[in-house]
Amino acid sequence: MNKEERYSVALFVSVGHVIKAEKILKKAGIPHKVIPVPRSISSDCGVCVRFLTEDKDRVKAALSELVPINEFREL
Amino acid sequence: MADIIDARGLSCPEPVVLTKKALHRKDEIVVLVDNETALENVERLAVSMGCTINVNEEADSTYRIEIKRSTRLSSAEPPKSEICGNSSGPMVILFTSNIMGHGDDELGAILMKAYIHTLRELDNKPDIMVFYNKGVMLTTSDSGVADDLKELEGMGIKILICGTCVNYFNIQNKISIGTISNMYTIATTLLTAGRIVKP
Numbered sequence: 001m002n003k004e005e006r007y008s009v010a011l012f013v014s015v016g017h018v019i020k021a022e023k024i025l026k027k028a029g030i031p032h033k034v035i036p037v038p039r040s041i042s043s044d045c046g047v048c049v050r051f052l053t054e055d056k057d058r059v060k061a062a063l064s065e066l067v068p069i070n071e072f073r074e075l
Numbered sequence: 076m077a078d079i080i081d082a083r084g085l086s087c088p089e090p091v092v093l094t095k096k097a098l099h100r101k102d103e104i105v106v107l108v109d110n111e112t113a114l115e116n117v118e119r120l121a122v123s124m125g126c127t128i129n130v131n132e133e134a135d136s137t138y139r140i141e142i143k144r145s146t147r148l149s150s151a152e153p154p155k156s157e158i159c160g161n162s163s164g165p166m167v168i169l170f171t172s173n174i175m176g177h178g179d180d181e182l183g184a185i186l187m188k189a190y191i192h193t194l195r196e197l198d199n200k201p202d203i204m205v206f207y208n209k210g211v212m213l214t215t216s217d218s219g220v221a222d223d224l225k226e227l228e229g230m231g232i233k234i235l236i237c238g239t240c241v242n243y244f245n246i247q248n249k250i251s252i253g254t255i256s257n258m259y260t261i262a263t264t265l266l267t268a269g270r271i272v273k274p
Contacts, residue, residue: 019181033219036189047189 006053010063011037011045011071018047021067028062030055041073050075077101082117083109083137087238088257091116095259098124098144106140112238114138116257123263164269165202168194170210173218175274187213190274191220195227201272205261206253207237215249225252235261 012018018034025032032051041048051059053074063069080097082090090106090113097104098121108114114130121128121142129141174183175190191213194200204227206214213220214236228234234253241247241255265271 015182015185019185022185033192033222034185034188035192047185 007050007075008053008056009035009038009041009048009050009073009075010059010069011041011048011073012067013045013070015045015047017067018045018049021049021063021069024062024066025049025051025059028058030058030062032059038075077103077105077141080104080106082113083107085113087112087116088259091120091257091259094120094142095124098126098142102144104142106142108138108140109136111138112255114140115255116238116260117142119256119260123260164267165264166199166270166272167203167205167264167268168201169265169271169273170204170206170213171273172209173212174209187274188219191223191227195223195230200227200230201232203233203235203264203268204253205235205237205256205264207240207261209240209244211236211240211244211246211250214253215246216251217249221252228252235264237261 010021012021022032022034030051032049032055034047035050037046037048049059056072060069078097078101080090080093082093085093085108090108094104094106094117097106106117108117117140118128118130121140124144126142126144128143131139131141133139170187172183173187174180175186176183204224212218214224214234215221224234235256236250236253238255238257241250
């Protein structure tokens with residue numbers, strides 16, 4: 001992992017949404033990773049999807065109308 | 076004169092089994108193998124039994140492994156660590172599946188990814204991580220945790236991957252981390268562990 005790269009996470013209201021989002025991003029070929037929600041961020045659902053901040057618009061576009069994103073956070 | 080064990084053409088774990096048997100009879104043996112996996116497995120066994128080794132690659136892609144044991148092992152009395160629980164032994168995490176817990180596989184897969192990612196951040200790290208059966212799928216480059224495992228390996232944690240399982244799932248070309256291991260090493264690791272954690 002390159003430490004210079006900047007990451008963001010997308011938070012969802014449920015694990016089901018995380019699973020759905022993971023499938024969509026995988027299909028779309030957008031690099032991503034399912035990680036536990038960082039302790040500094042509180043969320044009801046314990047896992048979230050991390051991606052490169054520069055891909056934020058692609059993530060947004062890929063998930064739009066398919067999975068509701070609760071919130072984006074920069075890491 | 077050293078005994079010559081010809082293990083060419085044999086598949087894992089036979090070369091290791093033959094080597095171990097031979098080392099119980101003799102202190103000095105020569106093992107012939109014809110592939111790198113067998114070479115590595117035999118080397119590892121020899122080192123773990125306190126032997127010195129000398130490897131020569133011969134013309135027809137045969138490896139000639141000369142093994143010499145300095146301390147005589149009594150076959151009637153195996154070392155205590157092989158038969159007894161040893162609370163000061165290494166901490167081992169055992170991945171028997173690519174999912175965490177039972178109930179829902181999709182949820183379990185997500186939990187397992189989160190678990191491995193979290194291991195990097197914990198103060199108490201395992202010494203060895205063992206992957207077998209479907210657990211080996213976690214070690215492939217597209218598992219979603221390959222970078223975490225690489226980081227853990229970089230911290231000095233030993234990653235042992237069941238070679239039979241890798242072969243069964245036909246994922247040899249997708250594994251870039253850890254050590255492809257065999258049942259001897261895995262069984263010994265489990266027997267000599269101080270603590271075994273199975274998520």
